[in-house]
Structures are given as C-alpha cells and as structure tokens.
C-alpha cells in the first residue's frame with residue numbers, strides 16, 4: 001500500500017512547546033485537555049469554516065508542532081467568544097490559550113498581516129481609520145464637535161509597550 005505524505009516529522013517537533021504555552025499568561029491549563037472535542041463542537045467559527053478546529057490546535061501544541069502552530073493563519077481566527085471555555089469539561093480556557101499562542105507568534109514575527117495593518121493604523125491614528133478634514137466638515141455641518149485626527153497618548157502606549165517592534169518583525173517576515 002502506498003503511504004501518504006506524513007503530517008509531520010519527529011525531528012520537526014519541539015516537545016516542550018506546551019510548557020512554553022503553559023508559562024504564557026492564559027496558557028496555564030493546557031495540559032488538562034483530554035481531546036474530547038467539545039470546544040470544536042461548540043465553536044461558532046468552526047461552524048462557519050471547519051478548517052478552524054480548536055481541539056486540533058490544542059493537540060498540535062501538546063504534540064510540539066511549534067512552527068506549524070505559530071505560523072498558522074488559524075490561530076488568528078478565534079473570535080474570543082469564550083463558548084469553548086464555558087463548555088470544556090476540563091476547565092481548559094481555549095480562548096486564553098489562543099491568546100497566549102498569538103502573543104508568542106507576534107513576538108516571533110508571525111503577527112498576521114491583517115492584525116499588523118490594524119496595529120499600524122491604531123499606532124498612527126489612534127483608531128482603525130484616518131479622520132480627514134472632510135469628515136470634520138461634515139460633522140460641523142451637523143452641529144457636531146470635531147474629532148481628533150491623532151492620539152499622541154496611543155502613540156505613547158505603543159512606544160512604552162514596544163508594539164512597533166512586533167509590526168516591524170511581522171513585516172520583515174512577509175514573503
């Protein structure tokens with residue numbers, strides 16, 4: 001019988017990856033997972049796109065598939081609704097695990113392009129879109145006060161948290 005392509009190779013695994021996730025805020029309870037699949041069955045994102053599978057992602061972390069998980073587009077699809085955390089019989093907070101994994105991925109330069117662009121816009125304008133003179137003129141006509149075009153305090157938060165280095169690392173990582 002012809003063998004299919006292996007899903008992963010032993011030499012590509014990082015066995016301690018689950019510990020790395022467990023040490024990240026939100027990842028502490030990952031080792032409790034017994035792969036029942038309740039999280040996946042309850043997940044609204046999975047209901048729309050079955051390729052997003054929280055049980056599978058948790059299992060991949062436990063197996064040590066570090067690069068595959070961190071470079072995956074799927075970790076960015078979690079909507080943070082906490083349905084899985086409410087339903088998990090083991091009390092595993094998959095939502096928080098996804099956040100923990102996304103934080104590691106961002107540090108390693110895998111911030112998803114969509115989130116990178118959002119972060120850049122918020123860093124530049126303090127919001128997700130640029131306010132133009134045209135917008136403020138319309139507001140004036142309606143008797144509304146003008147809105148600020150930029151928020152230096154948000155730029156200061158970006159500077160203090162080093163957020164800029166995450167977006168730059170992600171940009172350098174783009175193909």
Ligand code: SF4
Pocket residue numbers: 032033034035036037038039040054055058087088089090091092094
């Ligand atoms: S519901 Fe909980 S125990 Fe079951 S697969 Fe999901 S995380 Fe693991």
Ligand code: SF4
Pocket residue numbers: 039042043044045046054077078079080081082083084085094095098
């Ligand atoms: S928090 Fe994320 S993984 Fe959990 S049910 Fe909601 S979308 Fe799915």
